Amino acid sequence: MRKFLLSSLIASGLAATLSIPAHAEAKTDFNVCWTIYAGWMPWEYAQAEGIVDKWAKKYAINIEVTQLNDYVESINQYTAGQFDGCTMTNMDALTIPAAGGVDSTALIIGDFSNGNDGIVLKGEKKTIADLKGQNVNLVELSVSHYLLARGLDRAHLSEKDLKVVNTSDADLVAAFATDDVTAVTTWNPLLAEIEATPGVTKVFDSSQIPGEIIDLMVVNSETLQDNPALGKALTGAWYEIMATMSATTPAGIAAREHMAKASGTDLAGYESQLAVTKMFYSAKDAVAFANSPKLPATMSKVAEFSFSHGLLGEGAKSSDAIGMSFAKGITTGDKANLKLRFDPSYMQMAADGAL
Numbered sequence: 001m002r003k004f005l006l007s008s009l010i011a012s013g014l015a016a017t018l019s020i021p022a023h024a025e026a027k028t029d030f031n032v033c034w035t036i037y038a039g040w041m042p043w044e045y046a047q048a049e050g051i052v053d054k055w056a057k058k059y060a061i062n063i064e065v066t067q068l069n070d071y072v073e074s075i076n077q078y079t080a081g082q083f084d085g086c087t088m089t090n091m092d093a094l095t096i097p098a099a100g101g102v103d104s105t106a107l108i109i110g111d112f113s114n115g116n117d118g119i120v121l122k123g124e125k126k127t128i129a130d131l132k133g134q135n136v137n138l139v140e141l142s143v144s145h146y147l148l149a150r151g152l153d154r155a156h157l158s159e160k161d162l163k164v165v166n167t168s169d170a171d172l173v174a175a176f177a178t179d180d181v182t183a184v185t186t187w188n189p190l191l192a193e194i195e196a197t198p199g200v201t202k203v204f205d206s207s208q209i210p211g212e213i214i215d216l217m218v219v220n221s222e223t224l225q226d227n228p229a230l231g232k233a234l235t236g237a238w239y240e241i242m243a244t245m246s247a248t249t250p251a252g253i254a255a256r257e258h259m260a261k262a263s264g265t266d267l268a269g270y271e272s273q274l275a276v277t278k279m280f281y282s283a284k285d286a287v288a289f290a291n292s293p294k295l296p297a298t299m300s301k302v303a304e305f306s307f308s309h310g311l312l313g314e315g316a317k318s319s320d321a322i323g324m325s326f327a328k329g330i331t332t333g334d335k336a337n338l339k340l341r342f343d344p345s346y347m348q349m350a351a352d353g354a355l
Contacts, residue, residue: 030230031064032085032217033078035071038188038273039111039215040087041259042241043067048258055237059229078102078218084230085219091143091302093218095311098322098339103221105341107231108238109286113213115276117147117187118205120194122176126201128155131162131183137175138185140166143213146305148185150212151204188273189265210278211289212298221341235346236355239283246281283350290344291327299324299342300332 034043046052047065056063066083068074078086079097085107088096097104121130128151138144145164152158167175169190175181176194184194195202206213217234224231245255253267260270280286289295300319306312307319315321323338325331331338349355 026226028060029062029064030084030223030227031066031082032219032234033066033068033074033083034087035068035074036263037087037215038116038263038270038277039279041263041270042110042238042245043087043217044262045245045255045259046237046241048262051240052233052237055233055240058236059233061227061229061233063230063233078220081220084223085217085234088216088218089143090214090216090299091146091306093216094299094302094322094324094340095306097218098324099306099311099313099316101339103339103341104218105221105224105343106216107219107224107343107346108217108235109214109280109290109342109344109347110217110238111215111277111279112211112289113143113187113206113215113276114210114278115205115207116191116273117144117185117213118191118195118202119148119151119185120176120183120191120200120202122182122197122200125182126203128152128203129157130203131155132157133162134183135163135165135181136183136185137165137167137172137181139169139172140164141309141311144185144187145309146302147204147206147209147213149305150209150301154204154208188276189269192272205276207276211292211294212301214298215277231346232349232355235283235350239350239355242279242281242283246279283347286347287344287351290342290347293330295342296324296326296330296332299326299340303333 034040043065044067052063052065074086075088075092075096077083079100079102093104093106136148138148149159172184172186172190173193176184186194194200219230244251246252256270257267260267263270280289303319307316312321320333322340323331323333323335324340325338326342327344
């Protein structure tokens with residue numbers, strides 16, 4: 001559900017309508033949004049159990065946590081300033097708000113896909129190289145599309161060697177059941193359903209590019225700068241939930257059962273999704289990931305893919321069009337157009353017990 005991506009036309013059109021103030025302002029009321037996905041269900045639990053409220057009160061603010069049904073719409077609304085924060089992938093953070101001119105900060109690195117996304121072939125063809133000459137059905141310009149490109153790299157192929165067929169997520173399973181469709185790239189739970197079909201082979205998945213499809217809580221950078229209490233409250237609430245849901249205690253099981261039900265599955269179904277999601281239950285582990293030199297390298301790959309597919313806006317002349325900043329003072333891209341920041345400082349506070 002986190003997998004759709006706006007086209008560059010939509011992103012550039014949205015950017016043209018925005019009026020971004022030079023500075024945000026100190027305030028006490030905030031609203032963040034999320035959509036259903038295994039790694040983001042903790043936000044529903046946090047709202048339902050009053051955990052966000054508890055942390056917000058600690059810092060004398062109010063935070064509303066709002067579920068939206070449409071992933072793209074949630075990012076659109078965040079980009080338009082209707083929300084102070086929103087759950088999204090690293091690629092979408094770059095190609096929608098950042099490309100739309102909204103300076104955004106990855107406040108919390110929650111997880112990365114570690115098998116949740118995959119490429120499946122039907123019949124006797126059983127390797128990634130067998131994609132050559134085939135049609136591949138997927139949600140175009142999504143992280144599934146990015147996964148396909150990365151898989152093709154491994155097989156020394158390119159998208160010119162096959163044909164991408166844009167197919168909505170609602171139609172992928174039914175399409176794969178027809179004789180005409182022999183290859184798909186998709187995500188769980190659709191991936192698991194397709195894999196259960198007799199005579200199919202998963203030839204590539206996100207566990208082979210670990211740490212490249214990342215799920216985040218992104219907040220407006222100016223709002224965060226002027227209101228550090230928002231960052232502290234959200235981060236504190238998140239790691240309280242992480243400690244609970246990762247435990248084998250009755251409370252941990254109950255938390256996961258709650259999240260499973262809220263996401264439309266049962267405990268076994270939800271845990272099977274968590275099994276292929278590398279959750280950063282520990283703030284220390286999330287900080288280590290944020291501090292790794294691999295993260296800037298990954299985002300450079302994402303920027304290259306995004307530029308080659310026209311997702312960095314009509315005015316982008318290279319994959320460096322949008323500047324990004326990382327831990328330890330590292331930057332990539334255009335420093336004069338720095339619009340996406342991976343700032344581990346709040347996660348570090350959590351790791352240090354300073355929240």
